[in-house]
Amino acid sequence: MSFPNPPQEELLIACATKLMETIPLVMRTIRSDMRAQSSTTLSVSQFRTLAFLDRAPGASLSAVADHLGVTSATASATTERLVQRNFVDRRHDPQERRRVVLQLTEAGKQHLQEARSQTRTHIATLLESLTDDQVSLIQDGLILLKQVFEPLEHH
Amino acid sequence: MSFPNPPQEELLIACATKLMETIPLVMRTIRSDMRAQSSTTLSVSQFRTLAFLDRAPGASLSAVADHLGVTSATASATTERLVQRNFVDRRHDPQERRRVVLQLTEAGKQHLQEARSQTRTHIATLLESLTDDQVSLIQDGLILLKQVFEPLEHH
DNA sequence: TATTGTTATACTCTATAACTATA
DNA sequence: TATAGTTATAGAGTATAACAATA
Numbered sequence: 212m213s214f215p216n217p218p219q220e221e222l223l224i225a226c227a228t229k230l231m232e233t234i235p236l237v238m239r240t241i242r243s244d245m246r247a248q249s250s251t252t253l254s255v256s257q258f259r260t261l262a263f264l265d266r267a268p269g270a271s272l273s274a275v276a277d278h279l280g281v282t283s284a285t286a287s288a289t290t291e292r293l294v295q296r297n298f299v300d301r302r303h304d305p306q307e308r309r310r311v312v313l314q315l316t317e318a319g320k321q322h323l324q325e326a327r328s329q330t331r332t333h334i335a336t337l338l339e340s341l342t343d344d345q346v347s348l349i350q351d352g353l354i355l356l357k358q359v360f361e362p363l364e365h366h
Numbered sequence: 367m368s369f370p371n372p373p374q375e376e377l378l379i380a381c382a383t384k385l386m387e388t389i390p391l392v393m394r395t396i397r398s399d400m401r402a403q404s405s406t407t408l409s410v411s412q413f414r415t416l417a418f419l420d421r422a423p424g425a426s427l428s429a430v431a432d433h434l435g436v437t438s439a440t441a442s443a444t445t446e447r448l449v450q451r452n453f454v455d456r457r458h459d460p461q462e463r464r465r466v467v468l469q470l471t472e473a474g475k476q477h478l479q480e481a482r483s484q485t486r487t488h489i490a491t492l493l494e495s496l497t498d499d500q501v502s503l504i505q506d507g508l509i510l511l512k513q514v515f516e517p518l519e520h521h
Numbered sequence: 522t523a524t525t526g527t528t529a530t531a532c533t534c535t536a537t538a539a540c541t542a543t544a
Numbered sequence: 545t546a547t548a549g550t551t552a553t554a555g556a557g558t559a560t561a562a563c564a565a566t567a
Contacts (some may be wrong), residue, residue: 222498223490226505230489231396231482233512235410238393239435240515241386242558254533255390272549280394285535287550292533309543309548327386334385335378337514343377345510350381352507355500357388359492360395397535409556427526440558442527447556464525464566 230356240337244330253326256281256289261298261323264315271310298322385511395492399485408481411436411444416453416478419470426465435518453477 238255245253253261256279263278264270270278276286290313293299298319304310315323338346393410400408408416411434418433419425425433431441445468448454453474459465470478493501 222501223493226501227486227489229505229508233508234392236515237389237511331379331382334382338378346377346381349507349510350384352504353384353388355504356392360391
């Protein structure tokens with residue numbers, strides 16, 4: 212006998228358990244892929260910062276911190292490294308001199324594309340062992356997860 | 367018009383892209399949950415080490431490193447912190463004195479249970495906004511992801 | 522000589538707290 | 545006084561390389 216409608220609570224706990232087992236596993240692969248970059252290395256936080264600035268050019272430091280879900284001190288340090296590596300251009304807003312305006316440099320844009328492409332290709336390769344239906348299922352699950360967890364970032 | 371059977375390649379890339387957007391997001395929540403522990407704080411790596419030793423009592427340092435997908439130096443450092451906090455008992459194997467035998471202490475077991483329970487409950491709460499079907503879908507997706515990414519850990 | 526762990530060194534991520542500059 | 549960022553400090557994760565102990 213199976214239970215076609217298990218109580219919500221048990222289902223939630225089972226899913227949360229699976230999530231705690233799986234996410235760190237996948238995260239590790241993403242991280243080492245980023246590190247394995249042919250040219251220069253990019254940490255996951257740096258990658259996410261570049262990806263955000265690609266979507267939101269001219270964002271402030273606070274916006275980066277909010278988006279990444281870190282303190283402004285952490286965002287400042289991460290950004291500083293990207294500025295030093297000439298991936299990000301940082302300047303004061305003339306209208307509001309407390310704010311900084313952050314933008315990708317050409318080198319930053321190029322590096323982001325390369326990092327994205329390499330990691331994406333590697334992960335796609337890993338998924339090749341599955342069927343189309345299975346890949347679609349994973350994708351749909353990720354879309355739902357993103358909907359649940361994304362709002363938390365922008366507290 | 368929709369494409370009921372998109373080419374594998376595009377589908378793989380789309381899924382990989384979604385994965386790169388979503389996993390770091392979820393990971394951040396797990397991490398901050400661990401940090402928000404009432405009693406003592408446990409990093410994700412420390413948590414995973416405890417969880418592994420719970421499943422594999424008496425494991426060696428190499429086994430921990432393999433399982434976590436890190437170098438033995440990293441595993442050694444993480445383990446050392448757990449030993450110092452009295453969560454792990456570390457001793458030499460009498461038969462093979464190069465090896466260490468790692469086991470959870472009672473305090474380690476207890477802390478693991480608490481950390482697991484708290485994080486699990488919080489994540490389950492976050493998933494409450496979804497329907498049973500959606501939660502099941504996420505769970506199935508995670509099971510598949512685990513199958514794909516787990517073998518990589520044991521290189 | 523090969524294997525198992527540890528130590529040394531060096532980065533990065535992360536937080537909190539104290540600070541500077543601007544509003 | 546309040547806000548936007550930076551700096552100081554500290555602990556943890558991570559890697560590589562060099563090392564010690566054991567087989």
